[in-house]
Amino acid sequence: MFYEAEIVIVNRLGLHARPASRFAQVACSFESEITLSRNGESVDGKSILEVLTLACPRGSRLVIRAEGPDSRDAVEALKSLADTGFGEID
């Protein structure tokens, strides 16, 4: 079972330290394997360092993919996190 969703980074400074940290934190709360890809490059969504090294500026289009028992919830949670700018005001 896997799910996918496309997100667009809305934060002014892109997917910087705090959003990346929130992303990985939420990703870690799910059992599914979670990957984040940009332009064909995929990283482990549960690794804050890999997410950071993806270096996504504002406007980047990314694909979240989750595979596992809670894949649907994971994708939904991560997508809504991204849509709301990871709870940050820029």
Place this chain on the structure above:
Amino acid sequence: MNDARERNGSRILRGIGASPGVAFGRAHLVGLDKVKVLRKRISESELSAEIERFRKAVFQAEDEINRLLAEIPEELREHSGILQSHLLMLKDKMVYDRAQEFITGRGVNSEWALSMVLEHVRGLFEQIKEQYIRERIKDVEYVICRVLRILAGESGEGLFDLKEPVILVAHELSPADTIQLSPDKVLAFVTDVGSRTSHTAILARSLGIPAVVGLEDITSTVLSGENLIVDGIAGEVIINPDAEYQESYREKQDGYLKYRLEVIHNSHLPAETRDGFRVKIKANMELLEEIPTVISNGADGVGLLRTEYLYLAHRELPSEEVLYNAYREVVERIRPYPVTIRTLDIGGDKFISSVSLNEEINPALGLRAIRLSLREPGLFCAQLRAIIRASAHGNVRVLFPLISGKREILQVKEYMNKVFSELQAEGIPFDRDIKVGIMMEVPTAIMVADILAQEVDFFSLGTNDLIQYSLAIDRVNEFVAHLYEPLDPGVLRMIKRTVDAAHDAGINAALCGEMAGEPMYVPILLGMGIDELSMNALDIPRVKRTVRMVRYEDCVRLTNRVMEASTSAEAREALVSYLRSAFPREFDSAMGGHSDMAGMEVSRSIS
């Protein structure tokens, strides 16, 4: 935070003023280079022990970071992001898994493995174009450095081998680091992370070292040897100050020293209005290190002894003996003044692994404070016994948090009676007449204050939570935080209602929220007839000074006017017009042309 301004090559960084004072000096960066990395080969037979050693060190590092997180008070939770990301980095597979792969795969010790990990991550980060993401390598360095220090068995000793007095610039200083700072070698310190109420900030204040924390990236902005001015009052750091800055901050420094002298002169005078109304001014405190400040700032006792730290400081629950000894020390050192000890006021998720809870969506409304105590009788009774035993050594009062109605008070009293008879049977001395109080912070408790007043010896208004609960706003949520308003008419009525109900029943009403430490609210609280204000010890001199300058009669008149206001803006207007007439000098100099009263707060300390 951290909005930088520039002028003639001088730059100002803004953070949180953690310890007051103004210092001039050269920057001295404390960083990774101070940790020696010892490289060793590990033989096949020792590999599993080495892995164990590595995991233990990471576990301890997590523990340390969690403890720092726990020290951040509710209102500053938004600054906890950096520490949260440090926790994630510690366990990141690029760090945690890979280091263990290096240890087993290459037969190297943990230190060596970690330095290889760091080099690898550094290599990846160097390729990142976005500067603000590339710079986050600092956090990785910091986290790895923490583990390396633990592996080296260092508690930070030897970190500050200083030859001449300097201003320390660090990502963060642990309490252990801070304790070693000598005021003649360290003029001030500034850090990327931290809060005003962290253990480190408290230590800085008791050592009298100015400090600014929460500057976010000062370690990547300042070079060792650069000239700095640290303003621990306003929370600013000036890098390479020009002549104009130097002059104005020299003045500020002189002003602060004069103010300190005045404070020391006046802080032991009674808190009495010009027409003879007296109010008790007490201190809120938690750590033993704060006691000297509490005493020197002239507190009439401790109005709120927080007890969470001992539960958070260790992995296992503190024993009754540990708690008793800690409470007893405070009670004996504050004697003959009273000490009000509040029972545990946090959620169990923070420290008890046996009470496993689902992550609460709204922890402020969850299983915490008295609710947790009543659900965990073993935990509660151990603390009650420790508090009641401490009452044999001085004047102790016990305070229960988050009471919402009479039933909880009756339950609490049952436990107290049980402890009384146990202690009596065991022949352990205690004060049978120990006074019992409750925090007034839940709106329903205030609606039935008249009923509750029959059951207890005093009320203590916890305005931080009361405002949050009654206005239904989460202070930590930046979208609604602006609605947090002590002068809201509904909030003012709740406070007044509580004080009136207490007095009708012949008991005292205290207030121990942040509102107590803000001089501008003091006249309104006096006018309501509050009996006791308890605050951070550092706020006591200013609040005492305010009390000594006003007339009770005028305060009553002001309160009547404020209570008639139908909006917080009207209440504020009435307050401002009173303050302007009662404190013309302070008001004008503090306002500095701003119409917002917040301006009063900025220059309050040196007026």
